Amino acid sequence: MNQPLSFQRNPQLNSNGELQHLLSIDGLPREIIERILDTAAPFTLVAEREVKKVPLLRGKSVFNLFFENSTRTRTTFEIAAKRLSADVINLNINTSSAAKGETLLDTVDNLAAMQADMFVVRHAASGAPYLIAQHLAATGRKHIRVVNAGDGRHAHPTQGLLDMYTIRHYKKDFSQLTIAIVGDVLHSRVARSQIHGLTTLGVPEVRVIAPRTLVPTGVERMGVRVFNDMREGLRGVDVVMMLRLQNERMQGALLPSPQEYFKSYGLTPEKLALAKPNAIVMHPGPMNRGVEIDSSVADGAQAVILPQVSFGIAVRMAVMAMLGGGGQ
Amino acid sequence: MTNMLKLHIKGGRLIDPANGVDQLTDIFIADGLIVGAGDTPLNFVANSVLDATGCIVCPGLVDLCARLREPGFEYKATLQSEMAAAVAGGVTRLSCPPDTDPPLDEPGLVQMLTHRARLPGFAHVHPVGALTVQLAGERLVEMVQLFDAGCVAFGQANRSIVDTQVLLRAMHYAATFGFPIWLQAQDSFLSRNGVAHDGEVAARLGLAGIPVAAETIALATILHLAQESGARVHIRRISSAAALEMLIAARASGINATCDVSINHLHLTDADIGYFNPHARLDPPLRSQRDRDALRAGLASGAIDALCSDHTPVDEDGKQVPFEEAEVGATGLELLLPLCLKWAQEMNVPLLAALARVTSNPARILGQHAASLAVGQVADICVFDPKATAIVSRENLKSQGHNTPFLGLELPGRVRYTLIDGALAYDAGL
Numbered sequence: 001m002n003q004p005l006s007f008q009r010n011p012q013l014n015s016n017g018e019l020q021h022l023l024s025i026d027g028l029p030r031e032i033i034e035r036i037l038d039t040a041a042p043f044t045l046v047a048e049r050e051v052k053k054v055p056l057l058r059g060k061s062v063f064n065l066f067f068e069n070s071t072r073t074r075t076t077f078e079i080a081a082k083r084l085s086a087d088v089i090n091l092n093i094n095t096s097s098a099a100k101g102e103t104l105l106d107t108v109d110n111l112a113a114m115q116a117d118m119f120v121v122r123h124a125a126s127g128a129p130y131l132i133a134q135h136l137a138a139t140g141r142k143h144i145r146v147v148n149a150g151d152g153r154h155a156h157p158t159q160g161l162l163d164m165y166t167i168r169h170y171k172k173d174f175s176q177l178t179i180a181i182v183g184d185v186l187h188s189r190v191a192r193s194q195i196h197g198l199t200t201l202g203v204p205e206v207r208v209i210a211p212r213t214l215v216p217t218g219v220e221r222m223g224v225r226v227f228n229d230m231r232e233g234l235r236g237v238d239v240v241m242m243l244r245l246q247n248e249r250m251q252g253a254l255l256p257s258p259q260e261y262f263k264s265y266g267l268t269p270e271k272l273a274l275a276k277p278n279a280i281v282m283h284p285g286p287m288n289r290g291v292e293i294d295s296s297v298a299d300g301a302q303a304v305i306l307p308q309v310s311f312g313i314a315v316r317m318a319v320m321a322m323l324g325g326g327g328q
Numbered sequence: 329m330t331n332m333l334k335l336h337i338k339g340g341r342l343i344d345p346a347n348g349v350d351q352l353t354d355i356f357i358a359d360g361l362i363v364g365a366g367d368t369p370l371n372f373v374a375n376s377v378l379d380a381t382g383c384i385v386c387p388g389l390v391d392l393c394a395r396l397r398e399p400g401f402e403y404k405a406t407l408q409s410e411m412a413a414a415v416a417g418g419v420t421r422l423s424c425p426p427d428t429d430p431p432l433d434e435p436g437l438v439q440m441l442t443h444r445a446r447l448p449g450f451a452h453v454h455p456v457g458a459l460t461v462q463l464a465g466e467r468l469v470e471m472v473q474l475f476d477a478g479c480v481a482f483g484q485a486n487r488s489i490v491d492t493q494v495l496l497r498a499m500h501y502a503a504t505f506g507f508p509i510w511l512q513a514q515d516s517f518l519s520r521n522g523v524a525h526d527g528e529v530a531a532r533l534g535l536a537g538i539p540v541a542a543e544t545i546a547l548a549t550i551l552h553l554a555q556e557s558g559a560r561v562h563i564r565r566i567s568s569a570a571a572l573e574m575l576i577a578a579r580a581s582g583i584n585a586t587c588d589v590s591i592n593h594l595h596l597t598d599a600d601i602g603y604f605n606p607h608a609r610l611d612p613p614l615r616s617q618r619d620r621d622a623l624r625a626g627l628a629s630g631a632i633d634a635l636c637s638d639h640t641p642v643d644e645d646g647k648q649v650p651f652e653e654a655e656v657g658a659t660g661l662e663l664l665l666p667l668c669l670k671w672a673q674e675m676n677v678p679l680l681a682a683l684a685r686v687t688s689n690p691a692r693i694l695g696q697h698a699a700s701l702a703v704g705q706v707a708d709i710c711v712f713d714p715k716a717t718a719i720v721s722r723e724n725l726k727s728q729g730h731n732t733p734f735l736g737l738e739l740p741g742r743v744r745y746t747l748i749d750g751a752l753a754y755d756a757g758l
Contacts, residue, residue: 218530
């Protein structure tokens with residue numbers, strides 16, 4: 001049924017197709033993804049300067065709104081915003097308002113009243129940043145930007161974009177690549193963002209490698225090939241994107257043990273040898289060595305895991321600079 | 329006052345599914361009953377005439393599931409607000425599920441509810457009693473006493489009974505007295521933590537899925553135990569093509585089971601979740617287009633007996649949260665008729681057959697009143713303009729709950745008058 005509803009339109013683009021918020025890579029046009037990656041490139045050089053700052057967001061207030069614990073992502077957003085000269089306010093909500101019973105939108109209203117220009121949001125529920133963006137639009141505060149820093153299992157667009165940046169850095173042309181995403185796709189917001197990024201940028205073959213318990217129903221419709229056998233799935237790939245396996249997956253009958261998982265789906269030098277000789281290995285961190293990845297691979301010559309982190313700051317700077325944070 | 333009224337409904341097209349009637353006919357009402365159709369009865373002098381020219385005159389709608397939210401959830405809706413919604417939607421008789429707070433598991437609660445609902449201008453209310461104490465699925469309620477207090481059936485609302493021995497015994501006990509059992513088929517393990525149909529949309533949005541097997545497994549259990557016990561079973565809110573096929577096969581093998589579908593599942597699919605629309609958070613979840621199409625065809629063929637609103641008013645706080653945290657349900661009493669008409673138009677179902685799905689068929693399942701417009705019957709009547717349309721909006725809804733995935737849509741059919749026991753309970757003033 002066609003519904004004339006705000007929920008039927010992705011609120012991250014305005015009616016002119018320009019980026020208002022960054023909520024998901026799903027539905028993001030290729031040109032915008034490429035523009036973000038192009039914008040990020042010069043920002044990688046800012047870190048090499050003596051004064052690691054540019055004044056693009058001077059006078060703007062960026063609120064890091066983390067309803068779910070994260071040190072790494074919050075820190076990279078904080079560094080990115082500070083390098084753009086923004087004022088950064090970090091809020092770990094799970095330890096303050098939410099515990100006192102304040103609703104998500106009450107928190108947002110209060111912070112918006114403190115003249116926020118941008119919210120960087122992490123939340124355990126899929127779609128929470130959409131709710132915030134829809135609420136801001138419905139209450140006449142469209143100028144406040146929302147950046148999704150990870151929502152439930154749904155999306156982690158800046159991670160997806162930094163992964164695209166990394167692949168472009170090492171492989172240049174997306175149109176000739178075969179790429180495998182390995183691990184807990186079912187629970188992974190990173191995997192979903194990677195899949196949308198890769199298919200939008202024209203990667204001809206995106207593979208997903210996991211046991212059946214960790215593959216979402218209908219994932220093929222997102223344009224990927226599913227492999228249950230890791231050796232078969234890795235054959236001839238240019239890029240191996242490993243996912244983090246959380247310990248709690250050992251409960252609830254998804255997997256029997258970390259040891260058994262490693263035996264079938266851990267990335268070892270022997271399995272990596274099935275990929276192309278110049279294949280790169282990526283991981284969004286934090287890694288579980290000996291569970292999804294062998295230390296000799298994580299620290300090996302093909303791993304680009306630490307460059308991913310540095311690129312992440314540049315990509316987040318690009319996103320925040322493009323959104324501009326207000327500009328009424 | 330009611331008894332003094334002699335009413336003439338003039339110029340309308342009478343559609344009476346219970347009697348297979350569809351013709352232009354005036355009807356005459358006195359003392360709350362229909363006293364004549366066609367020619368004016370002898371010595372009948374109307375003291376009020378309702379002009380129904382261009383309108384359809386049909387039995388008041390019978391809704392198999394409308395939550396009135398009393399007792400316990402008065403902040404979401406009250407008897408007053410939801411009864412206003414019922415008559416505005418042409419609904420004159422409804423049953424309410426037992427998931428109140430406390431649940432309807434004691435005769436006193438049921439008596440209180442039916443007493444409070446027995447007011448002029450209110451639709452007839454028939455509670456479904458809890459099947460187990462506190463809906464916990466462990467101990468049986470006092471069914472005989474609850475029946476005497478006014479319950480028409482027993483059920484678990486949206487909860488399931490995990491313990492199959494309890495379920496079998498509940499069916500045996502109910503069958504002893506001929507009480508019907510109304511159940512929703514949903515396996516509590518396979519639906520645990522799930523918030524959307526397990527398919528492409530849930531995969532894309534990162535929502536935890538509920539597979540179709542959650543419905544078919546629970547349905548298989550219910551049907552096997554119904555056969556074993558001989559209980560009369562009604563399946564609420566069927567949601568998948570596979571479950572419907574099972575039910576059709578079970579009936580063919582002689583199992584006594586009826587079923588209904590909600591207005592939401594008749595029109596929407598999981599794709600209507602869009603970008604996390606919390607109004608599309610429903611129980612059971614909206615399923616795929618293939619499922620939706622099977623339900624639409626099943627209602628047309630008669631495999632599905634009735635269409636219900638599954639009316640569930642939720643306050644704003646319950647929906648102004650991320651999708652997976654949103655309270656389930658949608659308001660629907662005022663949308664039952666328009667969405668029945670919309671389905672009939674789209675599926676080319678004649679009005680006589682379409683209206684049977686919201687009048688005589690659910691009335692038969694309820695077993696209280698025939699929803700017939702024959703002479704001598706109670707005058708519970710809905711008069712509506714089939715050509716007029718209305719846009720679903722917060723302002724237009726009488727229900728205290730404004731939560732519906734149909735907000736903003738233009739739907740066919742506008743109720744002009746609703747009569748209960750021969751008295752005007754709603755006048756749109758058009």
